[in-house]
Amino acid sequence: MIRCRQLVVTLAGRRVLDHVDCHVGRGETVALVGPNGAGKTTLLRCVLGLVRYQGDITIGGVDTRRDPVAARRRLGYLPQTLLTADDSARGALAFVAALRGIPRASVDAGLARVGLSEHARRPVKSFSTGMRQRLSLAAALLGDPDLLVLDEPTASLDQHGQDEVVALLRGLHAEGKTILLSSHRAEEVRALATRVVAMAEGRVVVAEPPRTAWVPELRILPGGP
Amino acid sequence: MRPRIVSLFALREVRSSVKGRWFLVGTVTFALLALAVSRLGMAGAERWGVSTFDRSTVALLNLVFLFVPLLTLPLGAASFAGEAEDGSLAYLMAQPVTRGEIYLGKVVGLLAAMTLSLGLGFGGAAMLIGAHGGSASRFGVLVGGAWLLGVVMTLVGVLLATLAKNRVRALAAAMGAWILLVFLCDFGVLALAASQSLGPEAMFGIAVANPLEAVKTLVALFVSKRLEVLGPVGVHAVQTLGRGGLAMLLVGVVAVWSALSAGAGYWLFRRGNFA
Numbered sequence: 001m002i003r004c005r006q007l008v009v010t011l012a013g014r015r016v017l018d019h020v021d022c023h024v025g026r027g028e029t030v031a032l033v034g035p036n037g038a039g040k041t042t043l044l045r046c047v048l049g050l051v052r053y054q055g056d057i058t059i060g061g062v063d064t065r066r067d068p069v070a071a072r073r074r075l076g077y078l079p080q081t082l083l084t085a086d087d088s089a090r091g092a093l094a095f096v097a098a099l100r101g102i103p104r105a106s107v108d109a110g111l112a113r114v115g116l117s118e119h120a121r122r123p124v125k126s127f128s129t130g131m132r133q134r135l136s137l138a139a140a141l142l143g144d145p146d147l148l149v150l151d152e153p154t155a156s157l158d159q160h161g162q163d164e165v166v167a168l169l170r171g172l173h174a175e176g177k178t179i180l181l182s183s184h185r186a187e188e189v190r191a192l193a194t195r196v197v198a199m200a201e202g203r204v205v206v207a208e209p210p211r212t213a214w215v216p217e218l219r220i221l222p223g224g225p
Numbered sequence: 226m227r228p229r230i231v232s233l234f235a236l237r238e239v240r241s242s243v244k245g246r247w248f249l250v251g252t253v254t255f256a257l258l259a260l261a262v263s264r265l266g267m268a269g270a271e272r273w274g275v276s277t278f279d280r281s282t283v284a285l286l287n288l289v290f291l292f293v294p295l296l297t298l299p300l301g302a303a304s305f306a307g308e309a310e311d312g313s314l315a316y317l318m319a320q321p322v323t324r325g326e327i328y329l330g331k332v333v334g335l336l337a338a339m340t341l342s343l344g345l346g347f348g349g350a351a352m353l354i355g356a357h358g359g360s361a362s363r364f365g366v367l368v369g370g371a372w373l374l375g376v377v378m379t380l381v382g383v384l385l386a387t388l389a390k391n392r393v394r395a396l397a398a399a400m401g402a403w404i405l406l407v408f409l410c411d412f413g414v415l416a417l418a419a420s421q422s423l424g425p426e427a428m429f430g431i432a433v434a435n436p437l438e439a440v441k442t443l444v445a446l447f448v449s450k451r452l453e454v455l456g457p458v459g460v461h462a463v464q465t466l467g468r469g470g471l472a473m474l475l476v477g478v479v480a481v482w483s484a485l486s487a488g489a490g491y492w493l494f495r496r497g498n499f500a
Contacts, residue, residue, distance in 0.1 A: 072319060
């Protein structure tokens with residue numbers, strides 16, 4: 001579903017990604033793990049087309065540099081900085097739906113999917129962090145994309161919120177969605193990932209299933225939980 | 226470039242600008258300036274005849290052209306830099322849209338918000354002038370000049386935002402540009418003239434390279450039939466180029482500033498990393 005070849009990113013004179021190769025197969029849930037500054041978020045941003053890079057990225061066979069719009073149409077994105085807007089929840093979601101060319105009718109279904117139907121008219125600014133996280137997830141799911149790119153999906157959530165989001169993502173994985181996420185939380189990685197890509201200093205250092213002997217090592221990675 | 230997507234971003238920008246404090250401050254300021262222009266102009270017309278409208282309007286031009294950049298430079302700077310800083314610009318870019326659509330939509334929206342604010346502010350004064358039989362056409366030239374200046378300053382603000390790393394720096398750069406264009410350029414021209422013994426052509430050329438000075442001269446050229454309101458250098462320019470030629474030169478200066486600011490802003494926006 002995603003294939004990255006020889007990605008190199010240099011920001012402010014510092015090499016943030018150093019010849020990174022990785023792939024995410026259809027139906028996989030791949031977790032990017034590693035200490036702060038390892039290059040996880042930069043790799044996600046390359047996939048999203050937010051950062052200039054050397055190398056190649058394809059999403060569903062589409063080259064992200066040649067046809068970025070078609071490539072991004074295949075994915076839904078949950079940012080680390082949550083969706084904020086002056087609008088109501090319905091208005092914010094309707095705007096994203098309009099950008100993606102999705103019928104407005106799917107907005108209410110999206111709100112229902114994350115349990116926010118009752119709050120559809122409330123301004124997003126009045127939402128708690130957990131509610132905004134769910135709203136952002138609803139936005140990522142608009143149009144039912146095959147691929148979800150999630151940047152720290154449970155960061156800043158309390159335990160109950162984390163459990164809710166993890167349950168929702170497990171459901172999406174069961175539906176056959178492909179998920180690429182970055183995470184610092186070992187529990188989240190164990191609960192969700194079918195494969196782990198560990199990064200350090202801009203390089204992929206290991207790519208294995210999470211239930212192998214590697215996972216306990218996650219706990220001793222600098223910056224890990 | 227899909228017009229539907231561009232219009233979505235433009236409408237979003239207008240909505241966001243109208244809800245912001247800038248819109249209210251801008252509209253009230255424009256209204257006060259416009260009322261000052263119209264009241265002084267009409268008071269003069271009642272006492273001494275319509276000719277005094279020239280002087281009072283030209284005198285107030287300086288005030289109008291002091292505030293229009295002060296309000297419009299930060300408008301462009303804050304919008305782009307603020308959204309880049311809070312991550313919402315990156316979020317929008319992760320949608321199936323191009324950077325060109327985002328940039329054009331936001332710029333069109335900012336210009337529409339500026340036009341709306343200026344229109345509301347000056348609109349009331351225009352009606353007042355119309356009701357009192359004042360010179361609506363001259364006032365229209367003043368409003369047109371203010372709008373033209375608003376366009377170029379908004380675009381310069383956008384360019385500064387694409388250069389700055391965050392909102393605070395973008396706003397500081399906007400304030401710096403305002404001080405430079407409104408005050409320091411005049412001093413610079415005077416200093417150059419004094420130190421280099423510049424002729425009137427060179428002085429005029431350097432002065433109107435400043436878009437603010439170009440628009441101010443353009444408005445003065447059309448608001449008043451008297452050449453002396455343009456100053457000695459302006460009079461020399463009219464005598465050399467003719468009114469039409471001078472107007473074309475001044476419009477050209479504004480067009481070049483607008484095109485360069487918008488083009489450079491887009492180039493930087495397209496190449497930028499949004500982390």
